[in-house]
Each structure stands twice: as structure tokens, then as C-alpha cells.
Amino acid sequence: MDFNIDVNYVIDTAVELISIPSPVGYTYDAITRVGQELCALGITNYKITKKGAIIGFIEGENNNYKKMISAHVDTLGAMVKKIKSNGRLQLVNLGGVNWGSVEGENVTIHTLNGDDIEGTIIPVKSSVHIYGDEARDMARNASTMEVRLDEDVKTKENTENLGIRVGDFVSFDPRTVITESGYIKSRFIDDKMCVAQLLGYIKYLKDNNMKPKNGLYIYISNYEEIGHGISIVPDDLDEFIALDIGLVGEDALGDEKKVSIAAKDNKTPYDITVRMGLVEAAEMNDIKYTIDVYNRYGSDSSATLLQAFDFKSACIGPSVESSHHYERTHIDGVIETIKLLIAYL
Template sequence: MTTNIDLNYVLNFTKELLEIPSPVGYTEKAKYRVIEELKKYNIPYFFNKKGTLIATIEGENNLEGKMISAHIDTIGAMVKKIKSNGRLELIQLGGIIWSGVEAENLKILTIDGKIFEGTLLPNKASAHVYGDDARTITREASTMEVRLDEEVYSKEDTENLGISIGDFIAFDPRTVITKNGFIKSRFLDDKLCIGQIFGYIKFLKESKLKPKNKLYICFSDYEEIGYGVSYIPEDAKEFIALDIGLVSPDSQGDEKKVAITIKDNRAVYDLDIRKKMMEICKNNNIKYTTDIYNRYSSDASVVVQRGADIKIACIGPSVDASHHYERTHISGVLEVIKLLINYL
């Protein structure tokens, strides 16, 4: 049943999304690229009051619905201060790790649509100048700065370019797909899951199939700071967040398998759904792991914590080095889509 998954399509669309900056609060361009893809498949969509994009697919049974989500926002940063030397001090958006973006190229996205380039460096970057301080300085917001690729030497020089406090920072994703199937990139969390959803949609359309139930697809846009999904349709009985699993010494995470989350630091996921998913995996030779994450939450766990009357689950590709330079494998990407197809 799952031999018609177009993996190249999933990877190409994911790579395209990864190249569109979408740090928390700056998601419109990526959102409208998703809309273009929905239109390609004639899938209706709407926005809730918050501006979240939600698509709908008719099912064989439209009396009860299910909802799935993947978040379009990524971690990033914002200009907090223009320093006296013309360089920028940043404040993080979401759980960014400063050492993970050290020496990375970036774009400054101004409020009036200008784009400038720069690099994030420690304040004391040169070993020739600062000696051991360059090696030992703590990497945090106050000790890092953006070196602009412009001739600026004062706060006024930078302000005259049109850069101001509150401008967004988007780091280079550096996406690479290796010959042996590894996918390396920043922001696989969660743009890869959007790519997987469209792999599922393409499979449905080409196979001329419908999901069992009416399906709502939420492309949430503030997940990285804890309020991604705020609208749950009244007829939706289950909510499945597509988000990354974790690879660590304390987990069973495997980059070549779909991760089924049991519990995170906000919620315990529904036991009946977990049992059904595990049974489906066993019966359809879908490779999977189950895991508990202590420093993690998803759109689904946040939704029930805020009082939503719905059963929840969370699945996704297991990713190594989350919120750093992330990596997974195409085999795991396929396993996620296979579980989506067989469960939905």
C-alpha cells in the first residue's frame, strides 16, 4: 500500500522550505509557500483568528475528524541591541543553542523588508587577539555579536542602514543530503515533518484515496515558544502532532525509525492511540521506537495542558543533535509517512 511514496518530492519540498527563513514570529513567506502546495492538490484551507494556517481533507467518514499538525516556525533570534561598534546583540527565539550557531552566516530581516547578511561570533573571537579568552569565553547572548557584512563602525552607521531593535535573525540551515541517506540541516524541527505531511497528501491524491475520517492539518506558527495550536475543531476526536523524536544515550531514538512519543515534560500521550500505532507498525513492518522525553513538548501536549478535550499523540523522525546542527535519515522519513498512511 505504501510503495507509491514519492521520497524525492518529500526531500525536495523540505529543502525548499528550509531555505525560506521562518524564525518564530516571521513565518508568512513559508506559510504562503505551503499554501501554494495546498492549491496544487486543490485542498481547501482557512486561517484562524491568530493567523494559523489550517487545511482540510474530506474523509470516508466526515462525522468524526482527526487533526494533525507540524510547525512552520523555527528557532532563531531577534536584534536586542545595536552596539556602539555597530554590531548587534541578539536575544533568542525558542531554544537556540548559541554555540550551535557560532560562526554561522545569517540574514537580518528588517521590518521594512530589507535583508542584510552577517555572521554570529563571540565578542572575543580571535585567538591571536584575545588568547585563551577566545577559547574559554562562555557562549551566551551577551558574549556573542553579529558582525555585519557592511561598512559599519558605530551604532549610527547600522541604524542608517535601516536595522533596528526587533528585526529578525535567520541562520543558514546548511542543508546536506549525503550519498548514504543522511539528512543534515538546521530546522529539520519541524520543516521535515511538513514535507512528510505533503508526502502523505501526494500519496492520497495519486492513489485516489481518502483518509478514514475528515482530516484537519494545522501548520502551526508559534510552537517553538509554546503556543502553536489554539484552534481545535469540535468534530476532531484525536490530535496527532508531527514533531521530531530524539536521539540520545538516554533514549531509544533511531534515525531510521519512526518515533512514537509516550510522555514529555507536559503530558502523557494517549495509551489507546499508542497501542493502535504500535500494532499497525508490527503488522505493516514499519520500524519504530517508543520513548519518553524529559525536556520536550509538542503542539499536542501544550493543547491538552491548556484544557482541550481531545486525545493526543506525537510521532516523527528521530533526530540527532536537536536544536543544533540536526541529522536524521531518509529511512526514518519513510517510516513516518508509512505510519501516517496506515493510521489515518
Template sequence: MEINTQYILDNMVKYINIQSPSGKTAEIIEELKKQFEDMGIKTIKTKKGALIATIEGENDDKQKTISAHVDTLGAMVKAIKQNGRLKFVRIAGGTFNTLEGANVFVETRHGKKVRGTILPVKASTHIFPSNSRNDSRTEENMEVRLDERVNSKEDVLDLGINVGDYIHIDTLTEITESGFIKSRYLDNKAAVGIVLGICKYFKDNNIKPKYTVNFLMSNYEEVGHGISFVPEKTEEFIAIDIGTVGGEQASDEFSVSIAAKDGVTPYDYELRNKLVDIAEKNNISYNVDVYNSYSSDATQGIKMGHDFKFACIGPGVDATHHYERTHIEAIENTTKLLIKYI
């Protein structure tokens, strides 16, 4: 099986560079809609702003749906301080420690972007006592320093910045010569690239799947309600998400991870075994893993009452919800498993 790995990586980077924190995903959805339709793939948008791209199969009565969420972690202005600094809140998971020193853009309601940096309130070791270095990183002692001449709340308001504005965090994306991919938001832009690579494979090779396949690009996964609408003929649902690497986890950065259980529920045993059998038959490197602090679009769909067999797979990723890393081989193994499954 020849897949276009460079196409997958190029699209992964392209969509990493389109900032899409939960709640602000219209731009990325519109770009995906255009790209699917340029490949001749029909799309529909849900009322909540998700996108469904469909490749018709020989059997349209029993459909497969594969999800990849486009929303990421992020931050939002909580308050404007009297000294011109910004208090902020996180959107979705992660910790404040991961954001220290990050360069950002604050985007106003009218689309203006103002550069800044996330710092502790007591950042300077020349000014504050050395014991301040041990302060916990929390909402109360982290702030955004704007790269503008602002010394008051009024100065910030004059820039057009207000409470509720999104704060976009630099992703620091890099692909090394040794094949490692480092970036914020591999969760879940890696899956976006994989979906586009799968679609290109079927279109370039003029292959019609046995069953109609829907690719659901969900937009609220990180905040727990990504899957509110699923095509009604869906028999099997697979969420593409990251496999967590580290500690006692079985996953690694070179293989596709197949979830047996997450923090909410075991996954469907029959569908999980089907995926393992496909991987073994096709010499695809995989790991089965159990995730404790984790859920996926598949989990959310089941909790919302949808009726289908459900699974979750994805490339193994180190340092999830931090400065994440995976390897090209994990991307390839995930793509190959899904193509064989389809």
C-alpha cells in the first residue's frame, strides 16, 4: 500500500497553523470543506458547526463514520488589569505550567491580532524573592504581557481588546530529520492530516469502499460535546485521536494505538479486536492501551445516546496536552490501519 506521507504531513502542518481553539473553529471548518470538495467529496455542515465529508460505498445502508476533532486547547481573556496586563483562563485541558513563556496573539472581536507573551506575575528573579520561583502556576499568578505600549486598562481597551477575546498560542511546529514531529496541538491536527491522506488514497486510486464512509470533523471534542450529530446509518464509529505515551502506558511514538478503555468506558470489544486483526494481518505496528485521564469523540457519542459499535485509535504521542511529539511512522501506521479497515 502506497500512501502519500508528505501530503499528510503538509496538511497536518497547514491545519496546525490555522488556530482553532474550542468555540472558534469556523475558519478551519471552511478550509476543510473547500479541500474535501476540491477532491470531489460531498460535505454537509451541522448546525453546531461540525463538518461531515462522505465517500459513497457499494453498500449505503450500513455506514462507517470516522471522526477527527479540529478543536484544540487554548486560552481566553478573563480580565484586563489596571497595569495593562491580561488575566486569562484556559480553554479545555492542560496545565498553566505548559504555557509559561509562550508567545501568543490576542485576537479581538474584529480580527485584529496583538502580540504578547504568557508569563508568571512574578517573572523577574532580579525583582522578586527567590522563593517566588516555587509559586504554583495558576490563573491567579499567570498573565499575558502585551507587546504594545500599554500601562493601564484604558490603553488595552483602546487596542480593541476585551474580555472574551481568544488568545492563540504559538505551536512551535518542527519535523526533525529523524522523523519526529514536535508541536502543540498534534491533538488533534495529526488526525486531520490522516483523514485527508485517507481520502486522497481512495480518490487517487479510484477505489470505492465496500461501505459508505463518513468523515466527521468535530469541533467541540476538547470540551466534551463534540458528537451531537452522527449520520443515522452509522453502524461503526471510530474516533481518530492521540495515543498517550509515557509512564506505564503501552503506547509508543512509532505505532498506532488502539484503545481498550478510557476514563469513561471500555470500547466495543468486537470492533477493537477487528482492528487488531487487521493490523496483524497487514504487519501494521500497533499497541493496545488503556487510558485513565482520557475520553474521545466515540466516548462522547455513546454518552449522548448514539447507537453504534465504537472504537478509538491514533498515533502514539508523547507529552500530551503539553509540547507534544510523535513520529512519522505512527502517522503512517494509523493511516494504513484505517485504509485497510475501510
């Protein structure tokens, strides 16, 4: 099979999407941008769901069997929990933030009046010159971290006068870097890279004047990080593949230069017949892959199964090192994932 993938398009699109703040619950701008790109690729028959996600459809060569691919634009982030007496902010995490991973990170507070205010997440006792070992040894959690605003604030009232309120969303600087060796580093490879891969697959179809083998629903979800990303499942859906990250680590088999095929996550085993089809497609086309079991992981497709919908499920994606931290993958793994989409779909 000829895999003439527009890799530059995929990477450029991923970098752009990653730069758009979209902590879970604050995804309108990212969804709007994806919708614009779908239109540019000729997919104009999509709709925005009541929850703000995107669902569309691509005609297949045979529409008697229907598949769906999802990827999610929501990311980890935070929300203002309290404005402290010193004018600084206490946060509550959105989507399972590892507080140690965001120490020293620059953030943006998105106010209801539309102003964006900058700051930095630091421990409440940050300076070793003042606190010594206490600063080094203090636990990093929601109660010991705060946002130092880059404004002249000393009191709660000063901060409130900026327009900041409890409930304001807080996004983190993604710090996206692409190295000469092909590694991609960013906070939000999960799952903006997968959204870009899905768009890259659609561009492949357009560039080659092709259709998928089966009718294909496209779902861009926006609440995956907290477990309710998919709200609409078409009645005629036969098969649902979540496009999400694989894992690299001591208890995982993932490889940043390969596509990951999940066998099981913390909710369910994935469908064995779909997994066999994915493996067959990979092996027939010399696509580098791993199969893995994830103990602390869920995807849009497995979460939807818990709602008692009746379809086959799977999950594939590029393997990511240090997931939910400062994440990293490799361009090779991105390409292998798109190749598997092309070969299987």
C-alpha cells in the first residue's frame, strides 16, 4: 500500500492545536478550529453536539457496516478554587493533574469577561533561601501549590478587581518542542496529536480521491479526560475505535516509534476481532506496532461501553513517554499510527 502521508500537515496542525488552550470544560476555541479544518478538507456535514463536541460522517465504499473514529481536544488543566487573602490562587485540577509536573509552569487564567491573565504555579513555600529543606521536602498537591499572578496584587480584593473569580479556567503553557532527532515534546500530545492524525487521515483520503472501505463517523470529543467524552452513538454503529495515546514505561510495552494497539484498559478488554483485524493490517503493510494492557487508563470507546451501547471497540495511537506529565513521542510513531488508520479503514 502506498502511504503518501502529508507528515508536515499533521505536525503543523498538531502544534497549532496544542497552542489553543482547551482544558476540559473550556474547549470551544479548539472545537471551532477543528471544525474549520474539517470544512477545508471537504467534510461539511458535521454538527456540533449540545455538549460542544463534533460528529460528522464520511461516505464509504460500503455503508452497510459503520465504523467510528474519535479523538479528543480536551486536555488537563485547572480551575480557580479559591482566591487567597494574599491575592494568589488555589486551584483544583481538571483531568488528573500531577501537581509535581506543573511546578514552575506558566499559566493563563481565562476570566468570564474575556480577559486572559498570566501567572505561574509555585509551591506556597518555594524559596530555599527562605524555607531551606522545607521547600525541598514539602509535598506537592492542590493545597500546597498556588498561582502567583503577574500583576500588582497583594490582597484578595486586588485579584477580584482584575476580574478573576472562583470557577475560572486555568490553562498550562504546553511548551511544544520538536527536536532534530524527530522527538515531539509537549504537555498535550494527549490528545491533540491524535486529532491532527485523524485530520491527516482525512486529508489522505482527499488527496488521493479515496473513500474508506466502510461508512465512517468522525467524533471529536471534549470531555474525555474526565470520562464522559462521547454523548451520541449512532444507532447504526458497528465498530468504534478511539484514537488516543499509548503508554511508554516500566509496566508498558509501548515504543515511541510504533503504533500502540490496546488489548485492555482499566474498564474492559477491547474487541478481539477488531484487534485481530488491526494486527493483520499492520503485519500485511509492515507497520511497526505493539500490543499492550493498560491498568490506569480509559478511552472514549471503553467509557462508552459502560453506557451499555452495543458495538465493537478498539483503541490505537502513538505511544507517549511520561503521559500526563511533560509528554514525548516520536514522528515515526505518529506516521505508523496514520499508516494503520489507512490500512485498516
